[in-house]
Amino acid sequence: MTNSIKWGMIGAGDVTEVKSGPAFKKVPHSDLVAVMRRDAVKVQDYARRHGIRKWYTDAKQLIDDEEVNAVYIATPPDTHLQYCMMALQAGKAVYVEKPVTLNVEEAMRLANYVQKVGGCLSVAHYRREQPYFKKIVQIIDDGLIGEPLVISLQLLKKSLTEEMLQDPKIAWRLDPAKSGGGLFHDLAPHQLDIIYRLFGPIQKSEGLALNLGKRYPADDVVTGRILFENDVLFNGLWAFNVTEEVDRCEIFGSKGKLTLSFFTPHTIELMNGEGVQVFHFEALKHVQQPMIEAVVGYLRGERGNPCSIDDALEVATIMQNFTNK
Template structure:
């Protein structure tokens, strides 16, 4: 891999405008040199606004751009597997958005390809590298709550309004053929990956899912349980048609408790017999920048893979275990 990671980005949608796109040019040793979107007018505009040298309307042409040595895939999940395979077979390193694939069969196919080719692929479970969640892992490893026993998660959201349902950016998320399973598949991968990151490999997993509000075809209520190798029991509930908004996770141990949020970044609360401590963090300008820094180091052979494909496969299996798909 060359000293500078020269990125080609497939998919120039709204999610890349602030969360990820600008970070590729801000990270040392990294540059975003090409972008692809099927709509020519929109991709030309994106490239101009972000100072990107070249634009394409064909993904294969971008992948075979000789200057590009790494591919960022930011399309809906239905095309992730095909684009990843194409990039790996072209000898390019890959950074792919979550959920990694449409379903676990594709995930395993992709894992086999990475292994056979000794390729480099990172899954964009980017919260792993954010200071907020690194602090939680640090507190766990330091034994601040003793031995972890139970993890509980509640993510509640109000039902979508008519205007939100009509937004194309929402419509693909609610289409199981494009996203794999509605808002649960869009949001839960971040949370489930962090549980794996904190507690290791789940030994058992099961769940239930149903469609309560009947606003769209995908399930809007999901519950799931995990039992990890070291005995930690996880219980999660995701409800997308409730009267209130809630984003809360608690990690309860033999000597204390950690409380935090996944998406609203409320201060981390550590509660022990000795008292309470709060840990607040300044919001990041580009939420993926710490992960992109770690990915660049990995691609340059200067660090480990911050989220290997095996973790992505585990998450895909958990999504299906919880929804019985």
Template sequence: MKTKTINWGMIGAGDVTEVKSGPAFQKVKDSRLVAVMRRDEEKVRDYALRHGIQKWFTDAQKLIEDPEINAIYIATPPDTHDTYAIAALEAGKDVYVEKPMVLSVERAKKLVAAVHNNKNKLSVAHYRREQPYFKKIKTLLEENTIGKPQMVLLQLANKPLTGTALQDPKIKWRLDPGQSGGGLFHDLAPHQVDLMYYFFGAIKEVCGISHNQTGLYQADDVVAGQILFQNDLLFNGTWNFNAFEEIDNCQILGSEGKLSFSIFNKQPIELINQDGTASFSFEPLTHVQQPMIEAVVAYFKGEGSNPCSVEEGLEVMKVLDTLTGKQ
């Protein structure tokens, strides 16, 4: 039997797709990026020509309905994720949707229902799950190298955006809760929260507080919260987007040791336990989403499990909404 090829149509062609994801669709086995959509005709044509994509559209529905395409990658701002995902599912196409999955828990539940009501598949782009760096952390946890995990301490701090950055269209939409869901927290925290869910499983309780400390834009710029997992592990997280210094640090404290690592800067993983100290380093990936896209292609072909389901995306949205006071 001839191997099924996943022929992708991509909706949205912004900076995030230039290196992080777009080229990877052409490099993964049995995967082809055959079409791209953006409302600006000049920009979408330029993108297609530069990346060797044979078709381009300015109408998302026309791309979705193209008979050559059997899977849709949604890389637009989050306010349109569910609209395009539901349209693609109803057209009989599998879907790979960027994070945050949608704007709110309410909309996430509607997307869950749409997946259940249609025969096609959906995966969420919480792509760090499939990167070797984070898979190593999961393996170290499963091997009980730190005993029973008891507590996570996570800190993320970024320096304030400059006046120029605040006016940059590539950044400006991320600061608009109507488009992004909740500013830089909603842009970055989904990766962190999803990794905790990936590492530790079901969540029991969530509480938190968020605040717009500087008033530079509409979204809250400081967030603090706690998650109690069903396995009794307690997570403490703080996010500050107007800090004096940059911090990207996560520590998992266990009954017999400690793991220290970063989420975005990819510092070497440090393991400290009764055997001493060990460090694990990984080469940076050219296309950070390529391992995830490989897993998604395998899932769409029926050769693997879903690397991140719509239900898991809903759990992440519940945490984001609770920490920012939306529910």
């Protein structure tokens, strides 16, 4: 890979406005030179506002652009496999949003294709590179809670309003044909990837998923448990139809406990024999910037892959085992 990473972005929705898009221009040795969206008016406006020189309404034209040597895929999951394979076939590196594909079958196809063509592909499980979650890794690696034993996770959210259900920005996430399985598939990959990063490999995983509200096609309650090969036990609950909102994860060890959150990551509470410590973190302006910097480093040969297709396949397998779909 060349020393300068010239990105082309497929998909220019809200998720890219602040979380990811601007970071491609702020990371050293990286630039966002082209963007694609089917709507010509919207993609031209996006390119103008973000200082991107070229825009396209056809993904193949962006991939075939000789200046582009890496492709960021920020579309719904139902197109990830197609665009990843197109970009890899063209010899371009790939950074693809999560969930990596619609299902395990597609993830396996992609993993086999990456191996076949020898391409570079990283998955946007971007919390791995954020200071907040790196601190959690450090605390556990330093033995500050002793041997990890049990993890308890709850993500509870209020029911979506009728207005939200009609919002196109939300509606596609509730359609399993586009998203793979609703709000669980949209949010849980962030959490399960970190849990896998901390405690994998996995001995077994199983769960139960229900559509209790029956207001949209996807399940709105999921429970799951994982037994890791090191005998750490994980229990998780996701419910998107309740009256109280909770975003809490507790990691219990032989000498202490960590309390953290995944979607409001401002504090970590460590409790052990030394007492209680609270670590504070500032919110990141562009939440994907640390991950994009790591991916650029990988593509420049300066480090390993920050999140491989094999890692993403593990997360996809956990999700399938939880939902039995």
